[in-house]
Amino acid sequence: MPAQNLLTNSDIAELLAIASESAKQPLQKALRRASRKAFLWPEEAAQMIQQDRSLEELPGVGPSLNRIIGRWIQDPPDVPKPPEIRAGFFTAVRAAEILADNPSWLHGVKGDLQMHTLWSDGTASIEEMAQAAVARGYEYIAITDHAKGLKIAGGIDESQVATQAEEIALVNAAMASTAKPFRVLRSIELNLSPSGAGDMEPAALARLDLVLGCFHSALRKKEDQTERYLAALRNPDLQILGHPRGRIYNFRLGLTADWRRVFDLAAELDKAVEIDAYPDRQDLSGDLVKLAAKAGCRISIGTDSHGPSQLRFMEFGLASALLAGVKRDRILNFMTAEELLNWVGSVRERSARRSVA
Ligand SMILES: [Zn+2]
Numbered sequence: 225m226p227a228q229n230l231l232t233n234s235d236i237a238e239l240l241a242i243a244s245e246s247a248k249q250p251l252q253k254a255l256r257r258a259s260r261k262a263f264l265w266p267e268e269a270a271q272m273i274q275q276d277r278s279l280e281e282l283p284g285v286g287p288s289l290n291r292i293i294g295r296w297i298q299d300p301p302d303v304p305k306p307p308e309i310r311a312g313f314f315t316a317v318r319a320a321e322i323l324a325d326n327p328s329w330l331h332g333v334k335g336d337l338q339m340h341t342l343w344s345d346g347t348a349s350i351e352e353m354a355q356a357a358v359a360r361g362y363e364y365i366a367i368t369d370h371a372k373g374l375k376i377a378g379g380i381d382e383s384q385v386a387t388q389a390e391e392i393a394l395v396n397a398a399m400a401s402t403a404k405p406f407r408v409l410r411s412i413e414l415n416l417s418p419s420g421a422g423d424m425e426p427a428a429l430a431r432l433d434l435v436l437g438c439f440h441s442a443l444r445k446k447e448d449q450t451e452r453y454l455a456a457l458r459n460p461d462l463q464i465l466g467h468p469r470g471r472i473y474n475f476r477l478g479l480t481a482d483w484r485r486v487f488d489l490a491a492e493l494d495k496a497v498e499i500d501a502y503p504d505r506q507d508l509s510g511d512l513v514k515l516a517a518k519a520g521c522r523i524s525i526g527t528d529s530h531g532p533s534q535l536r537f538m539e540f541g542l543a544s545a546l547l548a549g550v551k552r553d554r555i556l557n558f559m560t561a562e563e564l565l566n567w568v569g570s571v572r573e574r575s576a577r578r579s580v581a
Contacts, residue, residue, distance in 0.1 A: 411435060466526065475504075
């Protein structure tokens with residue numbers, strides 16, 4: 225079989241999604257799930273078959289999926305162009321290839337700027353997330369548990385944020401003696417209303433090291449949403465606009481806007497827009513990262529990890545930024561903790577001046 229005819233994991237993901245549409249339960253659910261999981265497979269399935277290996281080595285692949293996918297690989301069907309709801313997502317294999325050509329990017333990352341812990345909907349403690357980040361060679365992480373407005377994700381209120389600060393201080397004190405300096409930064413995933421307002425007291429937010437703000441409601445609107453993005457960026461309490469489109473693989477398209485205006489305003493205010501590197505999100509998507517790169521605004525990469533093993537999703541975000549031509553000095557994650565905090569300080573000062581003027 226000539227190499228150019230090999231199905232990629234991304235092709236297989238699309239075939240699985242298409243097959244799920246005409247399948248009966250419980251197969252339908254299994255195929256849909258496998259379509260998402262294919263993006264995480266660490267190797268090309270087609271190459272595994274060439275090596276006479278079973279696809280059951282792959283997470284989430286059992287005997288029946290092994291048979292179905294194996295047949296496709298042996299006799300590749302046509303793979304149509306994915307519909308928009310599944311278009312423009314990197315596979316782990318593709319992201320790793322892109323990074324292999326630029327190893328300094330992966331090694332240069334100093335921190336991860338979005339993750340959740342047991343305080344909201346994560347599965348691990350702050351300390352466990354910190355240890356996992358140290359193992360990756362990071363100098364800092366930002367803990368961004370959900371704010372109180374997002375009840376479904378266990379959002380925390382002002383007093384819980386204050387208690388969380390005590391825990392973070394303890395973790396930081398315990399880690400102060402490690403060989404390489406490491407710091408847990410206090411942050412939050414502020415829940416933004418469609419008008420760009422946050423759900424927490426500004427005074428509580430001002431005590432955090434940095435603030436990420438995200439939309440979680442009215443995400444299926446078809447009309448242009450430029451105004452909500454401009455309002456969110458002008459919100460003086462936040463520095464990073466997280467998972468801007470609100471898209472989710474094979475589930476939700478996300479919002480549309482005049483992105484040039486959005487990124488121009490971000491550049492003018494020196495605020496950052498996020499590449500949420502969670503595989504199902506990859507939001508900003510590659511096409512929008514390109515526009516953001518052109519506008520010259522700052523980019524923050526957050527894995528949106530809900531457990532320690534997900535910190536590796538950083539690769540999806542880095543690959544997207546690399547491919548879009550984002551300059552390294554525009555990416556927050558390459559800053560030291562000190563540089564990052566200085567930037568937050570200057571953005572806050574600028575916001576304060578604007579509100580006085
Ligand atoms: Zn979110």
